[in-house]
Every structure is written in structure tokens, then in C-alpha cells.
Amino acid sequence: MAGGGDLKVLGVWTSPFVIRVRIVLNLKGLAYEYAEEDLGNKSALLLGSNPVNKSVPVLLHGGRPINESRIIIQYIDEVWAGSGPAVLPRDPYERAVARFWAAYVDDKVGSAWTGMLFRCKNEEERAEAVARADEALRTLEGALEECSGGKPFFGGDGIGLVDVVLGGYLGWFAAIDRIIGRRLIDPARTPLLAAWEQRFRAADAVRGVVPDDVDKVLAFLQTLLAIGSMK
Numbered sequence: 001m002a003g004g005g006d007l008k009v010l011g012v013w014t015s016p017f018v019i020r021v022r023i024v025l026n027l028k029g030l031a032y033e034y035a036e037e038d039l040g041n042k043s044a045l046l047l048g049s050n051p052v053n054k055s056v057p058v059l060l061h062g063g064r065p066i067n068e069s070r071i072i073i074q075y076i077d078e079v080w081a082g083s084g085p086a087v088l089p090r091d092p093y094e095r096a097v098a099r100f101w102a103a104y105v106d107d108k109v110g111s112a113w114t115g116m117l118f119r120c121k122n123e124e125e126r127a128e129a130v131a132r133a134d135e136a137l138r139t140l141e142g143a144l145e146e147c148s149g150g151k152p153f154f155g156g157d158g159i160g161l162v163d164v165v166l167g168g169y170l171g172w173f174a175a176i177d178r179i180i181g182r183r184l185i186d187p188a189r190t191p192l193l194a195a196w197e198q199r200f201r202a203a204d205a206v207r208g209v210v211p212d213d214v215d216k217v218l219a220f221l222q223t224l225l226a227i228g229s230m231k
């Protein structure tokens with residue numbers, strides 16, 4: 001495998017932002033070391049690498065830190081342009097479209113995600129965040145149709161930027177499904193996204209990276225809530 005020895009990811013196993021970076025490293029066939037961080041007691045390496053945000057993921061390449069998941073993904077795609085599939089489309093117009101939807105996911109789905117799990121003081125506030133997630137997912141159902149052109153992924157034949165950015169949340173969506181008693185990605189409401197989820201979860205680069213143990217994710221939620229993370 002390429003990358004051997006000089007790539008290290010500082011992460012948290014449930015983080016949508018970390019998961020998307022790990023999937024991209026897998027897609028590119030790059031070997032990397034993974035170090036699990038404790039958000040309640042961050043390592044000196046994390047604090048030294050990203051002193052401003054103190055957030056995961058951080059990618060260390062030859063010891064030099066790169067921060068912010070979407071920036072890390074672009075960095076990987078550029079440095080290893082010749083290795084594995086292109087994660088961002090080569091065509092500048094299609095790249096712009098992919099960046100638009102990736103930013104949409106982090107803005108709308110990301111804020112609904114923190115709203116559903118971390119920022120809600122009661123069930124009424126959770127329901128309000130769920131409604132925002134529903135609306136964003138309906139919009140993304142249309143985006144999938146538009147971007148994929150009938151192919152399996154937002155990226156077309158293969159997994160691309162929008163796929164990994166949205167796909168990083170799937171482990172949490174399953175946990176939220178348990179909490180709210182229904183599916184967020186509901187086959188009746190968003191059939192294209194529901195079929196996409198099955199394909200995405202089954203991909204080699206994804207299996208073992210997107211958490212599939214809902215009980216474990218829900219237990220981890222309690223530790224995050226206890227340390228006041230993601231507020």
C-alpha cells in the first residue's frame with residue numbers, strides 16, 4: 001500500500017468528519033496509522049497540531065498537520081491524484097457542484113445532527129431539529145438524482161466527495177432512528193437515498209469505518225454528553 005509509514009489520522013471513531021477522511025484514505029488505497037482521541041482529554045499531539053480548533057480529524061503527513069475534514073480530503077485527492085479513483089470530479093464545473101453539495105451537507109445536515117443529539121434541551125427541540133434534517137434529506141434526494149445521473153453514487157459510478165461527506169453521518173442516523181422511533185432516511189420518503197445508503201455501507205472502503213453497532217454509538221453519545229462535547 002502507498003502512504004506507508006508517513007500518514008497518521010487523529011480521530012474519534014464516531015466522528016462523521018473523521019469517518020469521511022478514513023473512507024477516502026481507503027478509497028485511495030493508502031495505509032495510515034490511526035490514533036483514537038479522547039475528546040475529554042485531548043492528546044498533546046492533537047493540541048499541538050491544531051491549537052486553534054482543537055478538533056478531529058487531523059491528518060499528519062510526514063509529521064505535518066492538515067486540519068478540517070473537507071480540506072484534508074482535497075489534500076489527499078491532490079497529493080495522490082494518480083492513486084485510486086478521483087474523489088473530486090476532474091471537470092471544474094462538476095467539482096464546483098460537488099463542493100456546493102458537500103458544503104450543503106455540512107451546513108444543513110451537520111447543524112440538524114448537533115441539534116438532534118447535543119443541543120436539544122427537550123423533545124420539542126429535538127423534533128424541531130429532526131424536521132430540519134428531514135427537509136435537508138429531501139433536498140439531497142433531488143441532488144442525488146441530479147448528480148448521479150442514474151448512476152449508483154453522488155460521484156457517479158464511484159464514491160465521491162458528497163458520498164463520503166453525507167455517508168459519515170450514517171452511523172449516527174441509525175442511532176437517531178432508535179431515539180425517534182422511525183427512519184431518518186426513510187425508503188418511502190427518500191427512496192433514492194435509502195438505496196444509496198445500502199450501496200454505500202456495502203462498499204469495501206466503508207465497511208468497518210461507518211459504525212454499525214447502534215448500542216455502542218448510543219453509549220458513546222452518553223460520554224460525549226457528559227463531557228459537554230459538540231455543543
Ligand SMILES: N[C@@H](CCC(=O)N[C@@H](CS)C(=O)NCC(=O)O)C(=O)O
Pocket residue numbers: 012014015016017039054055056057067068069070229230
Ligand atoms: N469542521 C470540522 C469539524 C470537526 C469536528 O467538529 N470534530 C469534532 C468531533 S465530531 C471535534 O473534534 N470536536 C472537538 C471537541 O468536541 O472538543 C471538520 O470538518 O473537520
Ligand SMILES: *[C@@H]1O[C@H](CO)[C@@H](O)[C@H](O)[C@H]1NC(C)=O
Pocket residue numbers: 041042043044
Ligand atoms: C489524559 O491522557 C493522558 C495521556 O495522554 C493520561 O496520561 C492521563 O492519565 C489522562 N487523564 C485522564 C484524566 O484520563
Ligand SMILES: *[C@@H]1O[C@H](CO)[C@@H](O)[C@H](O)[C@H]1NC(C)=O
Pocket residue numbers: 049050051052053054065066067
Ligand atoms: C492547522 O491548524 C493550525 C491551527 O490550529 C494552523 O496553525 C495550521 O496552519 C493548520 N494547518 C493546515 C494545513 O491547515
Ligand SMILES: *[C@@H]1O[C@H](CO)[C@@H](O)[C@H](O)[C@H]1NC(C)=O
Pocket residue numbers: 053055
Ligand atoms: C475551524 O477553523 C476554521 C477556520 O477558522 C473554521 O472555519 C471552522 O469553523 C473551525 N471549526 C471548528 C469545529 O471550530
